Amino acid sequence: MTATLLSNLKQKIKGLTLVPAGGGCFEVTLNGELIYSKLKTGQFPDEQTVLESVRDRLKK
Template identity: 85%
Template sequence: MAATLLTSLKQKVKGLTLVPAGGGCFEVTVNGELIYSKLQTGTFPDEQSVLESVRERLKR
């Protein structure tokens, strides 16, 4: 997923941080705003939906 984000948004993303964690935690934040949490949904996100959510946040 990180590679997809960087490849698709390379002109808009200034940095990407991966934070290893245990316990099934997978969260995506953009500029401090949580846009996806596996802990809340119980499922791993669809890569395309995360990409679209990140694109929307970067437009702001």
């Protein structure tokens, strides 16, 4: 997923931070806004869905 975000948005993002965690936690946030939470959905996110969500929020 990191590679997908960087290759598609490298000109639009200033940085990308990965924070290792345990317990099945996988969350994607952008500027403090939660975009996806595996803890809430119970499923690992689809890369394309996360990419589109990030891209949409960057347009704002």
